[in-house]
Amino acid sequence: MKTLIVIPAFNEEQNLRNLLPILNAEVSHDVVVVNDASTDATAEVVKAHGLVCLTLPIQLGAWGATQTGIRYAVKKDYDQVITMDADGQHLPHEVAALIQQRQTTDANVIIGTFPSRLSRLKKLAWKYFKLLTHIKIEDLTSGFRLYDKSAIQVLSSRQASMLDYQDVGVLLILLGAGLKINEVPVKMLDRNDGKSRVFSSWMVVLKYMIQTTTLCIANMGTRPTK
Amino acid sequence: MYRKHGNQTNKMTNITILIIGAILSISILYLVRKGKMHGPYATWWLLVAVSAIVLSIFPNIVDWVAAQVGITYPPTLLLVLAISMILIRMLTMDMALTRKERKIRRLTQKMAILEAALDQTKDRH
Numbered sequence: 001m002k003t004l005i006v007i008p009a010f011n012e013e014q015n016l017r018n019l020l021p022i023l024n025a026e027v028s029h030d031v032v033v034v035n036d037a038s039t040d041a042t043a044e045v046v047k048a049h050g051l052v053c054l055t056l057p058i059q060l061g062a063w064g065a066t067q068t069g070i071r072y073a074v075k076k077d078y079d080q081v082i083t084m085d086a087d088g089q090h091l092p093h094e095v096a097a098l099i100q101q102r103q104t105t106d107a108n109v110i111i112g113t114f115p116s117r118l119s120r121l122k123k124l125a126w127k128y129f130k131l132l133t134h135i136k137i138e139d140l141t142s143g144f145r146l147y148d149k150s151a152i153q154v155l156s157s158r159q160a161s162m163l164d165y166q167d168v169g170v171l172l173i174l175l176g177a178g179l180k181i182n183e184v185p186v187k188m189l190d191r192n193d194g195k196s197r198v199f200s201s202w203m204v205v206l207k208y209m210i211q212t213t214t215l216c217i218a219n220m221g222t223r224p225t226k
Numbered sequence: 227m228y229r230k231h232g233n234q235t236n237k238m239t240n241i242t243i244l245i246i247g248a249i250l251s252i253s254i255l256y257l258v259r260k261g262k263m264h265g266p267y268a269t270w271w272l273l274v275a276v277s278a279i280v281l282s283i284f285p286n287i288v289d290w291v292a293a294q295v296g297i298t299y300p301p302t303l304l305l306v307l308a309i310s311m312i313l314i315r316m317l318t319m320d321m322a323l324t325r326k327e328r329k330i331r332r333l334t335q336k337m338a339i340l341e342a343a344l345d346q347t348k349d350r351h
Contacts, residue, residue: 054338060331068335075339161331162324
């Protein structure tokens with residue numbers, strides 16, 4: 001079972017300096033960092049740790065970067081991909097929890113969730129999207145996920161390239177392809193940098209809400225819900 | 227009814243539209259010649275220019291069509307059609323942009339993957 005860990009990173013030099021040594025020490029899987037057109041020394045840090053770094057010449061955002069890693073996994077014939085954030089909120093030793101859950105269930109996708117991290121505002125947003133889509137998943141935006149081979153195939157498709165965010169749209173495509181999604185509770189740290197990509201400013205939140213709502217409505221009735 | 231206001235004004239309008247159509251066609255052909263506009267876009271704009279020319283020479287076409295579909299004030303027909311065409315054109319433009327965006331994203335991803343592979347083979351030698 002070949003496993004690849006994909007870490008999208010935009011200007012994460014400092015966080016990667018902390019994360020990569022722990023990752024190398026605790027996890028034996030291959031790791032690839034997708035450098036989303038960073039302006040700092042992200043690529044150098046990754047290479048200094050002896051890991052593969054895919055540098056995007058144009059910034060594609062979190063999902064575009066993650067998909068790059070997934071396409072890399074398809075090309076190199078990996079059996080499963082684990083995505084985690086570079087900011088240190090996902091703990092390397094929890095990778096084992098995702099893999100174990102994958103082995104004990106027949107799910108194609110395992111999402112590592114940490115419900116207590118959600119603020120009241122986020123919970124409200126999730127409730128709204130769950131209402132729209134009937135997705136029965138606790139934590140919609142968790143970037144700590146395991147995708148098996150069939151999920152990788154689906155997510156490397158051209159259709160998945162048009163998504164702008166990593167959360168609801170990705171889940172809708174997976175469910176639409178008839179794949180099973182399962183959750184496992186994991187421990188997460190608070191963000192070292194304190195910034196969420198999606199929930200950073202009101203304008204960004206508004207844009208995110210409107211775009212995702214459109215996506216949900218456009219996808220109504222196209223898939224089984226779980 | 228509106229024609230009673232004088233044939234002089236109408237003729238002037240027609241000549242203006244004819245000139246606009248002519249300038250538009252010449253501009254399009256020039257842009258195609260210089261390689262600044264290609265295939266389907268050029269066809270669309272030439273079509274617009276040709277319809278302007280045809281309508282300026284035979285303005286009665288609008289009146290006739292309006293009468294056939296039961297519109298009492300023919301210019302309405304012209305405006306509604308023009309705005310619809312613009313909207314359709316804008317929609318297809320956004321569709322084309324989406325296609326372009328998809329291609330750019332996938333190319334960017336492929337380039338990053340190939341570059342990493344290139345670096346690895348370089349290190350090995």
